Amino acid sequence: MAEVILDHVWKSYGGNLWAVNDFNLTIKDKEFMVFVGPSGCGKSTTLRMVAGLEEISKGAISIAGRVVNNVPPKDRDIAMVFQNYALYPHMTVYDNMAFGLKLRKYKRAEIESRVREASDILGITDYLHRKPKALSGGQRQRVAVGRAIVRKPKVFLFDEPLSNLDAKMRVQMRAEIIKLHARLEATMIYVTHDQVEAMTMGDRIVVMKDGVVLQVATPLDLYENPANLFVAGFIGTPPMNLFEGVIRRAAEGWIFDGETLQVALQPDMQDKLAAYAEKKVVMGIRPEHVGSPVAENTVGAPKIKARVDVVEPMGAETYLYMTAGRHTFIAKIDPHRRCAMGNELHLAFLNAKAHFFDPATTSLIV
């Protein structure tokens, strides 16, 4: 059981500035947990506190039921993969992988078999006697991962391990790490600023901003039910469309009035939004719910008239960058639907999928 519990963890580098602000989370055994957020959000700091590379200012971290606040990194039974690999340049691949084992006084044969096993898994057996500088970026990253897995720790920590790789290699390594997780069945904590990585890899995702945890959820939950404006805008490619407007009672019922763009509200949302009558709100709707076949085929979905600014055919779908008065938004439409720049289109808004946020608190209303 390698459950990692962060119990109201705070981190300050002096003064009243909190780099990590009341981080409270239980990472389940064998879970793949991703910390995501823009740079400076405290995700790496949190990871380093778990690793023991940073002091914990307040709160407690426990790994496998043991509070580790004062346990040095080497005794926490963790392994860490660094963004810059941190391979010792003067050691061969083999020595790099074996170093931690030697320090732990493993028998030579045991070291040998573990390094072999790890290198087989990662496909680096041929490079064991090379020095790191003779390896490509992807190979180096594999060695760095190999160095972590030979130790068979309870918890793996990844600190933006794929940032230094090119796009193609990143996708490949992403898949390998997922497979590795399935194979090793260890608890993994993975830090990234890339929401695609977060979505594709994590069992659960922690979205952080300015040291504060905004939402902890499974990728789909995060996607479908963002808890606030930031998560809504951060998760998803292209991001969610956000419109500012006012909730108003019109002749036909409650509407979202964005001046140049007006959308009728679904009846089940009206109760909650009634409280915001004549007040500003932010409406969020994902591109696939605007003008997509699903939206178009939904009976009663309101139609919005907008002008096409840019057409981005992606093959399986086409993205339209639209302008409706002072609002701009993205629509994901059927690639077979013909349209060109400058066209005026009537697009269906799947208002049942819309989210409403309070601009003052940024949190979700409904």
Add this chain to the structure above:
Amino acid sequence: MGDRIVIMNDGIIFQVDFDAPRKTRASSLSRSSRLRMLVGIWGLLMVLAPLARAGWVEDLPDKTVIHLKIFQLPDPSNPDVGAQADVAVIKELTRRFPAVFAERYRDVYKRHPEKYGRHCWDRVELVLHKFSGITIEGMGMDSGPLMAIAGGMSPDVIYVNFRQSDTYIQQGFLYPLDKPEDKYFSSLTAAEKAFRIHPKIMPVIDRKGPDGQKHIWAMPMGGIHGKVVLYRKDLLDANNIPYPNNDWTWDDFFAICQKVTDPGQGIYATIYQIGFSESWYWVTYLWSAGGEVIEYDNARDEWRAVFNSPAGVQALDFYTRLCNEIWYDKEGRKRYGYVLRDSSSENRRKWEMGQMAFYTTYINEKTFAQINPDITGMVAVPKGPGGHRGAELNSQMQGIFAGVKDPVIRDAAWEYMRFLDCEDAVRIRTSIQVEGGLGRFINPRYLRMFGYEDIVRLAPKGIEECFNIAIETGRPEPYGRNCQLVYDMLTKPLVKAAQMTIAGTMPTDPIQRAEFLQSILDEYAYETNEKMIGRVSPRELLKRRISAGVVLVLIVIAFGFVFRNIAKVFAPPPSATGVPTGWGFRKYLWAYVILLPAILTIIMWHYLPLLLGSKLAFQDYRIMGGSTWVWVDNFGAVLWDLEWWASVWNSVRYCVLVVSLSFLPPVILAVLLQEIPVGKILFRTLFYLPAVITGLVVIYLWKSFYDPTEFGVLNAVVLAIPALGYIALAVIFFLILFFFAKRLYIHQRYVLALVCLAAAGIVGWFFFSFALPILNQPGAHWYQSLLKTAPEPSRWLLDPKTAMFCCVLPMVWAGMGPGCLIYLAALKGIADDFYEAADIDGATFIDKILFVVIPMLKPLLVIQFVGVFISSWNSSAFILAMTGGASGTTVAGLQIFYKAYMYLKFGPATAMAWILGFMLIGFTVHQLRILSRLEFKTTGDKK
């Protein structure tokens, strides 16, 4: 040894050591490469020679001025009465000169314009200039003139001392003063000669020259100097010791020494400065025992060392007992001898503070030492066992430089020398000194002569008698062939006897002891004869020549190999197609033009002098010309010179110490400073501060730390730590290094682990060795001594066991900060990731140093290592200043330096330098390789 002016006032002595050979002071010159410096200076002087000029004749519209360069002139701004008296004499000389010139020279000059030049001889004036030339700090009056002569910049009137006089004569530096055509010496009347030249000095100035004829070579200056002993009356009174009188003996002297010495209070009988010239103190005993240093064998026309006589044994025995006899003081501390043996000029301070009972000094014939008779008494040196007494006689002398070609200048030089000590000059001096209130210190003979009878009675009692005894029984300082070596050679048996006494291996039985001392003296007398006279058997010569030939061939091959290597490494790399690209002169024209001044400078100031100077290695080089080719003999002599190899061995020891002490500690310090959580800047500043202190200051600072009494800073610390403390230190250091070894072992670095373990043992033993003498005290079980402190102060610079270490330590201390800064900068370049990765891997602090820091710093470490290694072979300035090469610290560089500039053996010195260069060449090649690798490979690929 030297001539010292001692001026005393109210018991305070101001001593001017103007003639101490290689006292311990630093020379910045000796830091650079020995070979380059040696030959470089010579080459430099050669280049500069035509630019400098000695005396010259200047035509002015209304008169002719003769300019004369003197090695030393009194300073008119010096308010000291003695200096003022000298200034007055010089003034009088220039005032009288036109008249003297008119009387003696004008007519001759006018008659022979082809010889004396076409000048207006009707109005002639003399202007004296003080010689300003290169002098090497601490080399006293011995080296300055030599360097000036070597460069052709000598003053017209040069200074000569006894021990160097033969070398000066044989090398042809001195112009004979008795040439019939000159009428110099012969113009002096018998009375004048008697007035100026003491009969005992006559043999020194009147001797055979290179032509085999006897000549007068120099004139004494300022009268004869005798050696006397001063004593502190207050110190003797305090111990209820009656004042010694002139009839006292060695035994009386020894008894007083025993009584008065109290090292616990810092009081000693006297101070004998160690160093090569220590035997200056011993010679007095040798003579007083009836012995002699060297003798001139008329039949064979050569000088011979005879100090291995029974008298020599007696003197050595007495001296060794006086300086090294083991005794225990009131507190039961073990003490050696009754004489403080110091490497620095502590004597003046000690004497002023009344912590020294006796003070051996010169007494000047004209002006006796100015002592305060209430505090200070004067007595002749004690009589030896045979009732003999033999103090040293000395005198400063001056001669005309043989390189003066213009007879006008030469004549002026003679007139200067002639007047300087004539009766009129002495009268002027005496009157000024009497007016200045120093009349009572003047030799009564002159007071009477010049009509100051009434002052005679004021003179401190007994001084005249004491002086007369000193002169009567005095012997001139050895002045024979190669006598500049004599103090060195005489010091060797003293050192050996001292070491054996301290080590406890000296026999106590008087007969055995005498035999033993005899054997020591025999050994060094033989060596002295060989060194000073240089007689080698034909068989030996053949052996030397063959070996020298072999070594020379090896040197040529080695240097050829190096130059080939350099050419290969720095040749332009071949282009991609494999075709050599050439130097690209046209393409990079401007680059080469800009490079040109640098290349020319290096060629001119480094390589040209190196090549030109290298021919010295094959010559019996004489500065004044007439060098003869001896081909490989210099190399042969050096190769079979045990002293040279001993100095090479010293260099090896020095190198090991420097590398191990000044190379690794900065790395460790840098890591510690990097890791320290608070006060980084403070600690960095603290460690860097010593570096801003000038080297010389560092040396004097540490010399005071090394004071061999318990009042020295270091001894105070060492004596405060109980045995248990040292054991703890030993254990701590052993454990630290042991853990390093253990970590290395875990990582299968077995050899390094073993080295580390050995280092642990050595360092542990080093600290434990401080505890040993405490634990080994007689009459107590070792466990009873655990809390006790050392029974005796350490004799840091005097003890051959610690001397070398003590020379290196200040260097480490001063070099730690700057050295560590370089590493700190490099450490900053190591990404934190590595440390963190190591942390997570489970590395300890030691592991991080061993497997992260050191491998990452490796390129820098290698460069630093080679740098430290090579410089450790070249730098000897610290040693020169610390010990002057005593106590087994003469490194090769120092040996070469002495050989060249103290003994004028430029040939062997150059040969030594080449041999040293040959031994270091491997490292040079290695260094070049690293340099080339760094330039072409390492850059641009950091990951």
